[in-house]
Amino acid sequence: MLTKTPGRRRRSLPALLLAVPVFLATSVAMATPASAAPIDNPSLEIPVGCPGARAVIQVEWEGTRTAKVHWELTDTSSDGRSPLIKIAARDDSGNGRSWVFRNDEVVFGVDGGYGASASGGGMSWDPAGIAQFNHLEVKVSNGTTEQGTECSVTKKTYNYTRLAYQYALNQDGKPYVLGADGPDAFDCSGLVKFAYERVVNFPGWGGVRSSAQQYDWARSEANNNNADLTNLKSRDAIRVSRSQLKVGDLVFYDGHVGQYAGGGQLYSAMSPASGIGYMSVDYKSPLGYYRLVGVTG
CATH class of the missing domain: 3.90.1720.10 (endopeptidase domain like (from Nostoc punctiforme))
Structure with a gap:
């Protein structure tokens, strides 16, 4: 199960992620959100990652429209690249709504070097505008476009x-x-x-x-x-x-x-x-x- 990670480091690259086409995002959070407790009894807990970036995702399906989601993202290399994560809810037609990490930011990046991590979520999520919560889509990459994206992986978890x-x-x-x-x-x-x-x-x-x-x-x-x-x-x-x-x-x-x-x-x-x-x-x-x-x- 996920555990809280103490001593989270704050972000220091405010202009680094102005353009991240690998995520099709226009705004990226680089400040650590308030950490949230992991889900005690999730429906499923899976890792998502590639060399240099690792996320662990917990999902608790609460119904046909809602779920609890908890995420943790960690930098697993000393290559100077920032791990990134994007989360989206998809309906049975593939229409989706993105998880908002802070304000309108739909991509989160960890800065701070090897071992730096952050986590969040854990609350009920009812994504507006989709008919049903068919699956959760999670994309993790290592490195921004400016840094050079070393790898990227997407996993879909079905309800x-x-x-x-x-x-x-x-x-x-x-x-x-x-x-x-x-x-x-x-x-x-x-x-x-x-x-x-x-x-x-x-x-x-x-x-x-x-x-x-x-x-x-x-x-x-x-x-x-x-x-x-x-x-x-x-x-x-x-x-x-x-x-x-x-x-x-x-x-x-x-x-x-x-x-x-x-x-x-x-x-x-x-x-x-x-x-x-x-x-x-x-x-x-x-x-x-x-x-x-x-x-x-």
Whole structure:
């Protein structure tokens, strides 16, 4: 997890970043914003960086339009270049709104040499003008145009789990039919499959269909990446604990799957008698809790 970095250094290059075409920005913050505490239980925490510049991004998806974002940017070389970061929220059409670091500044740069760092964010963000928060786009570069940009990398982090949950909620009241995967009726894994495949940019389930297949896939992906989240794919899974559950996380049982609804409740296509609805997440012993994520770039 991120930690606060004491002794942050103030910026000293007021004219260095007047033009930064690599970020398509017109204004750059070079004064350290007030540091903010990291998010205790983020939906996802990933590194973004290239030689000389490293950022760690925490995202907590709060809904289909809002998220908490915490960032930390560090200079990891003595090459005299300033690391830069830009953050944007994107909707399902690619329209976006930039994170504003200070006033109208949408790019932040660290000046101070090797080891200098800064952090910020942590508050709820509801970007105006976009229909839904489909993904977070983070761009990190080492060096301004004037200094010579040594490297640049962009990563996109997708809000699959929370958006899929909303699509599942929209099916409330429809009947349970064994083997059905919509749009008029569902079984438990059919509802999960249908909901995720409504999310723009979700790569699809492929041949994964039944709850047992979904569980085997999630467990396999989590075993491959839970020790190191640096190489997450465009469709991936991470294992979470009971205490880390977020709304929309998948909860697997022997022969059943549902989505965590918050407050200790499970939302799922239950049975022909119960239809689609809610029950305790501990109605029987779960096999595991998983979050579907996507990272590209």
